[in-house]
Structures are given as C-alpha cells and as structure tokens.
Amino acid sequence: MKNLTGYLQGLELFEPLPEDMIRELARKFTTRSLEVGDVLFRQGQPSDALYIVTEGLIRIVIAGDEGEEVVNETGPGVALGQMTLIDMEPRTAGAVAAEFTILLVLSRDDFMEAFNRLPVQNQIQLREISRDLRLNYADILRQVPLFHDLPDEALKVLMNRIGRKRLERDEVLFNRGDVGDALYVIDKGWVKVIMHNAEGEELTLNQLGPGEVLGEMSLVDEVPRAAGVVALTETEVLWLTRDAFIEFLNEYPAIAQIMLRMLSQRLRFSISYIQQAIELSRKVAEGDYSFAKTEIEKSQSQIIGRGQSDESRVREMLAAFFSMVEGVQKREEELKAQVRMLSIQIDEVKRQEEVESLTGSDFFAELKASAKRIREQDDED
Amino acid sequence: MSKIISVHSFRGGTGKSNSTANIATILASRGMRVGVIDTDIQSPGIHILFGLTEEDMHHSLNDYLWNKCQIEDCAHEVTHKVGGDIKGKIFLIPSSIKPGEIARVLREGYDVGLLNDGFQDLVDAMNLDVLMIDTHPGLNEETLLSIAISDALAIIMRPDSQDYQGTSVTVEVARKLGVPRMVLIVNKVPQVFDTEDIRKRVESAYNCKVAGILPHSDEMMSLASSGIFSTHYPEHDITRTYNQIADILMS
Ligand SMILES: Nc1ncnc2c1ncn2[C@@H]1O[C@H](COP(=O)(O)OP(=O)(O)OP(=O)(O)O)[C@@H](O)[C@H]1O
Numbered sequence: 001m002k003n004l005t006g007y008l009q010g011l012e013l014f015e016p017l018p019e020d021m022i023r024e025l026a027r028k029f030t031t032r033s034l035e036v037g038d039v040l041f042r043q044g045q046p047s048d049a050l051y052i053v054t055e056g057l058i059r060i061v062i063a064g065d066e067g068e069e070v071v072n073e074t075g076p077g078v079a080l081g082q083m084t085l086i087d088m089e090p091r092t093a094g095a096v097a098a099e100f101t102i103l104l105v106l107s108r109d110d111f112m113e114a115f116n117r118l119p120v121q122n123q124i125q126l127r128e129i130s131r132d133l134r135l136n137y138a139d140i141l142r143q144v145p146l147f148h149d150l151p152d153e154a155l156k157v158l159m160n161r162i163g164r165k166r167l168e169r170d171e172v173l174f175n176r177g178d179v180g181d182a183l184y185v186i187d188k189g190w191v192k193v194i195m196h197n198a199e200g201e202e203l204t205l206n207q208l209g210p211g212e213v214l215g216e217m218s219l220v221d222e223v224p225r226a227a228g229v230v231a232l233t234e235t236e237v238l239w240l241t242r243d244a245f246i247e248f249l250n251e252y253p254a255i256a257q258i259m260l261r262m263l264s265q266r267l268r269f270s271i272s273y274i275q276q277a278i279e280l281s282r283k284v285a286e287g288d289y290s291f292a293k294t295e296i297e298k299s300q301s302q303i304i305g306r307g308q309s310d311e312s313r314v315r316e317m318l319a320a321f322f323s324m325v326e327g328v329q330k331r332e333e334e335l336k337a338q339v340r341m342l343s344i345q346i347d348e349v350k351r352q353e354e355v356e357s358l359t360g361s362d363f364f365a366e367l368k369a370s371a372k373r374i375r376e377q378d379d380e381d
Numbered sequence: 382m383s384k385i386i387s388v389h390s391f392r393g394g395t396g397k398s399n400s401t402a403n404i405a406t407i408l409a410s411r412g413m414r415v416g417v418i419d420t421d422i423q424s425p426g427i428h429i430l431f432g433l434t435e436e437d438m439h440h441s442l443n444d445y446l447w448n449k450c451q452i453e454d455c456a457h458e459v460t461h462k463v464g465g466d467i468k469g470k471i472f473l474i475p476s477s478i479k480p481g482e483i484a485r486v487l488r489e490g491y492d493v494g495l496l497n498d499g500f501q502d503l504v505d506a507m508n509l510d511v512l513m514i515d516t517h518p519g520l521n522e523e524t525l526l527s528i529a530i531s532d533a534l535a536i537i538m539r540p541d542s543q544d545y546q547g548t549s550v551t552v553e554v555a556r557k558l559g560v561p562r563m564v565l566i567v568n569k570v571p572q573v574f575d576t577e578d579i580r581k582r583v584e585s586a587y588n589c590k591v592a593g594i595l596p597h598s599d600e601m602m603s604l605a606s607s608g609i610f611s612t613h614y615p616e617h618d619i620t621r622t623y624n625q626i627a628d629i630l631m632s
C-alpha cells in the first residue's frame with residue numbers, strides 16, 4: 001500500500017472525514033500476517049476492526065449444511081468490514097487466509113475514538129453511509145430480475161450467501177465442460193458466451209451485461225457448462241453456489257417462476273438467432289455473399305456495453321458465421337479463376353488467317369525448303 | 382550427334398530466358414558442352430542470368446552479323462559463373478547491350494542467312510553437344526529461322542488468355558516447318574491450380590505434348606534473374622521439372 005491516506009480517502013466510509021483525521025487514522029494501522037488456514041474472523045463474531053489486504057488471498061466463508069462454503073475471495077487492495085465498523089453488527093461471514101497473507105488493521109476502538117471527536121452532523125452522515133453500504137448490496141440484488149420480487153427477508157438471507165468476484169478484461173469466468181456449480185449475476189461490465197468450432201476458432205454465442213444471469217442452466221439440470229464465459233470488459237459478478245441456490249429455491253418457490261420466465265426469454269432469443277441464420281444460409285445457397293463484408297464491418301465498429309438490442313446481439317453472435325461466408329466466397333473466386341484458365345479459347349478462323357499470312361511468303365517457302373535440306377544432310381552425316 | 386534446341390514464346394516475359402539458362406545449366410552439369418545464343422537482338426537479357434557484364438563482353442552476335450568476327454569469337458565461357466558442380470561447359474553468345482548497336486541492327490537489319498551459318502559453324506567450332514537458342518517473342522524472320530533449323534522446340538506459355546491464341550499460331554507454324562520435336566512448357570502457374578488438369582487441357586487444346594508445368598514461385602521472383610534457379614535450389618520441385626524437360630528435349 002504505497003499511499004494509505006489516499007487509499008482511505010477513496011473508501012466510502014472515510015469520505016466525510018477531514019483529511020488530517022484520515023492521516024491520523026492511517027498512522028494507527030498495524031500490520032498482521034496470516035498463514036494458510038489462519039482464521040481472520042468468524043461468522044457471527046462482533047466486528048472489531050477494518051482490514052485491508054495488502055498481499056495474499058482471503059477466502060470469505062459462510063456456514064452451510066455441510067460445513068463451510070466459500071462465497072468469495074479477496075485479494076490485495078480490498079477493504080473488509082467497512083459496513084460493520086460503526087454499527088457493530090456481527091460479521092455476516094467468516095474470513096480465512098487462503099495463502100500467506102498480510103493485512104493492515106485498524107481497530108474499531110481507534111476508529112470510534114476518532115469518530116467520537118467528529119461534529120455531530122458528520123457522525124450522522126457516517127452512520128448513514130454505513131447503513132447505505134449494507135443496503136447497496138441489497139439494491140444490486142434487487143436489480144437482478146431473478147430477485148426483483150423477493151421479500152426483504154429473503155433478500156437478507158440471500159445477501160449472506162452471495163459472493164462477489166472481479167474479472168479483468170479477457171479473464172475467464174468458466175470454461176465449457178466445467179462443473180456447473182454456481183449461478184452468476186453480472187453487476188458491472190460485459191461478458192461474452194463462447195464456444196469453439198472444430199478448427200478451434202472461437203464463436204461468440206451471446207453477450208451479456210449488467211443485471212443478467214449466467215449459468216442458471218447448469219444449476220437446474222446439473223450438466224457441465226455448455227459454453228464458456230469470458231469478460232469483455234472489467235466485470236463484477238455476484239455469485240451464488242449451487243447448493244445455496246437449491247436451498248433457496250425450496251424456501252422461496254416464487255424464484256422458480258421468475259426463472260421460468262427468464263428461460264423462455266432466452267429461448268425466444270435463440271429462435272430469433274436461428275431464424276436469422278437460416279435466412280442468411282439461404283442467401284449463401286443462392287450465391288449472395290454481399291452481406292458478409294458489411295456485417296463484419298458493422299460488428300467491428302460496434303462498441304460493446306451500451307444497452308444492446310437483441311438484434312445487434314444476434315449480429316454479434318453471427319460474426320463467426322459471417323467470416324466463414326467470406327472464406328467460402330474467397331474459395332469460390334479461386335475456383336472461378338481456375339475454371340477461366342482451363343477454358344482455353346482459341347479463335348480458329350483467326351488462327352488460320354494468321355498462320356496463312358505467316359507461311360504464305362516466299363521467305364517461308366525458302367526457309368522450309370532449306371530447313372528440310374539441312375535436316376536431310378544431317379541425317380546423311 | 383549435336384542438337385539445336387530453340388526456346389520460344391509468342392508473348393514476352395513468359396520465362397524463356399530463365400528456362401533456357403536453367404536447361405542449359407542442367408545439361409552442362411551432366412557433362413555436355415552447351416552453347417547458349419541470345420537471338421533476342423532487340424531486347425537481350427539472358428547474359429544477366431549468367432552474370433556477364435558489359436565489360437566482360439569482348440564480342441557479341443552483332444559483331445558476327447556485321448562481319449567483324451567469326452561466330453566462335455563471340456563465345457564467352459560462363460561455366461564458372463553458374464555455381465554448383467558443372468562437369469561440362471557452358472558458352473554464351475550474347476547480343477550486344479550497347480544502345481547504339483541495338484539501334485543500328487534495328488535500323489539496318491542484317492542477313493538472316495548469316496544467322497543460320499553461324500549456328501552451324503558454332504556447333505562445329507566449339508564442338509558443342511547442344512546449342513540452345515533464346516529467341517525474341519513473336520514470329521519475325523530470325524525466329525522462324527531458329528525454329529526451322531531446330532531439332533527440338535520448347536514453346537512457353539502462361540495460363541493467361543493473352544497467351545492462348547498466339548501460342549496456337551506458333552504451334553501451327555512450327556508444325557509446318559517440320560520441327561522433329563515440339564513441346565509446350567506452362568510457366569507461372571498460380572499455386573491454386575491442379576497441374577494434371579492443366580496438362581490434360583493444354584495437350585488437347587494444342588494437340589502438343591506438355592513437357593513441364595512450372596508454378597509461379599516466390600523464390601524465382603526474388604532471385605529476379607540474378608542467377609540460375611537450379612543451382613540455387615537443387616532440391617526444388619521446379620528444378621526437378623526443368624530436369625524432366627531437359628530429358629524430353631534431348632530424347
Ligand atoms: N515460374 C516463375 N515464377 C515466378 N517468376 C518467374 C517464373 N518464371 C519467370 N519468372 C520471372 O518472370 C520474368 C520474366 O522471365 P524471363 O526473363 O525468363 O522471360 P522472357 O520470356 O525471357 O522475357 P523477355 O520476353 O522479356 O525476354 C523474370 O523476372 C523472372 O524472374
């Protein structure tokens with residue numbers, strides 16, 4: 001952590017604090033190191049500190065039916081426990097070191113000592129932020145159509161079971177064939193759903209953005225992932241394990257209905273995709289390749305991330321198809337060149353005329369005669 | 382017995398000079414004494430392939446045609462210039478590359494009959510096994526003469542509409558001149574073509590044997606006539622094809 005003061009200023013909870021107080025707090029941080037498996041805090045414990053990971057990896061775990069379940073992993077630069085620092089609610093999850101980890105620690109006492117010195121209106125502001133931090137999480141879940149109509153208490157249950165994961169651009173969320181053991185909801189950013197054809201080329205099947213749900217299929221039918229998912233932009237996803245989800249389905253059957261609705265929307269999208277693919281295949285069969293080039297250009301100039309229509313997404317998905325069509329067109333042109341070469345056109349009349357004009361001269365007659373003489377002479381030699 | 386082989390094409394730039402130089406080199410490497418004569422007086426070129434510069438040229442075919450010297454005085458031995466292991470010998474009879482001399486020959490012409498005597502004298506004087514004639518494209522008098530006195534003629538064409546009609550006229554004229562052996566060489570064939578199909582179609586269109594089909598080759602392009610392909614790429618498919626063509630022309 002190069003500049004702890006600067007980092008703290010960026011945290012929501014520290015926003016209303018005067019700069020000299022942040023600087024003072026920065027000096028109060030101590031370091032702590034954890035070996036693999038060391039427990040940082042347990043679920044249900046009262047919160048007594050804010051942690052910032054500087055090195056290593058912390059696993060966030062919650063108690064499940066069969067022991068602990070990992071719901072999230074947290075690496076360098078992430079602050080843990082912001083939202084529990086002021087109101088001291090018990091920790092909603094436990095934290096265990098997954099690697100050798102170094103943390104910066106600010107005790108709750110130090111924080112509260114500074115807090116108490118703040119003017120009252122700042123204290124109120126800070127309390128509100130702390131509450132918002134909690135609500136914020138719930139709000140994100142609310143935006144997800146799947147969870148939109150859940151009662152508050154259900155959402156609260158869900159919040160404690162859900163993890164958060166950050167993906168860099170081009171990072172793989174899961175591969176085709178991976179065990180389908182989690183449902184993902186995109187919070188920020190865009191991902192692409194991909195498959196590979198027989199030549200190993202990547203085909204984009206779909207693009208998904210904020211609020212959309214991924215991997216729900218394998219939660220239901222338990223087969224491996226039918227396609228891979230890769231981040232197109234920096235992306236944040238919320239995730240829920242399969243077991244937690246199934247349990248949740250039992251508790252809140254309303255979720256099942258919403259899921260049905262989403263699946264049928266997906267199906268409709270697939271049908272529109274197939275219809276367009278059939279229409280374009282028909283054009284190819286008729287030898288009309290004209291669309292391929294313009295479609296490829298269109299899809300290249302497209303910026304991902306702005307709420308795309310279904311139609312433009314279908315086009316994106318068909319991009320691989322368009323480049324295949326270009327390949328077909330190129331091969332056909334090469335074949336045409338071959339056919340042109342192989343039909344050797346000779347104008348017979350013109351040929352006779354030209355031969356006659358060349359062979360009709362005295363020079364030619366003499367030449368022919370002397371050539372014959374020379375050859376006969378050679379044969380005698 | 383010695384042989385005279387002409388290499389011709391109706392159009393320019395088809396690969397006459399390169400084919401002539403390569404076949405000559407292959408025959409020499411088999412131990413033969415090979416003469417190469419550049420009868421393309423208007424636009425000489427084959428000397429470049431053999432690395433002969435203007436300073437190296439003491440006498441040219443032009444000097445012989447103007448009665449300034451004997452034909453054998455124009456012979457330049459270039460065996461050592463082609464590289465590789467050459468058991469025989471290569472003699473080049475270049476055409477003048479001096480612009481003034483080219484202009485004079487075009488203006489005044491020359492006695493075509495002298496050319497015929499020159500071929501025969503050269504074969505005798507240099508004790509040649511083979512004389513190869515690199516010709517000017519088209520069918521002018523000296524080209525007709527070269528074809529007439531040849532034992533074998535190789536006509537080069539490209540798979541290009543520009544070459545089809547003219548090649549058919551050349552084949553017909555050469556047939557009337559009674560050349561004992563006449564073959565076609567298809568050169569600069571794009572890699573996408575099927576060689577066997579080309580062979581079939583060309584042979585039936587011209588009723589003439591195809592001695593070899595040479596692909597358009599990047600190696601040949603980048604060599605850019607600065608040397609002999611077959612000694613630069615002895616294992617190349619093109620070299621193998623030149624060898625086959627040489628076999629057919631000599632048989
Ligand atoms: N198979 C081939 N692949 C690629 N390039 C070739 C091939 N054969 C010949 N060339 C190139 O084509 C050009 C013409 O070849 P070349 O000089 O042998 O033809 P030419 O018939 O003698 O021409 P001109 O009629 O001008 O005398 C040269 O630059 C040569 O390198």
Ligand SMILES: [Mg+2]
Nearest residue numbers: 397398426427
């Ligand atoms: Mg030439």
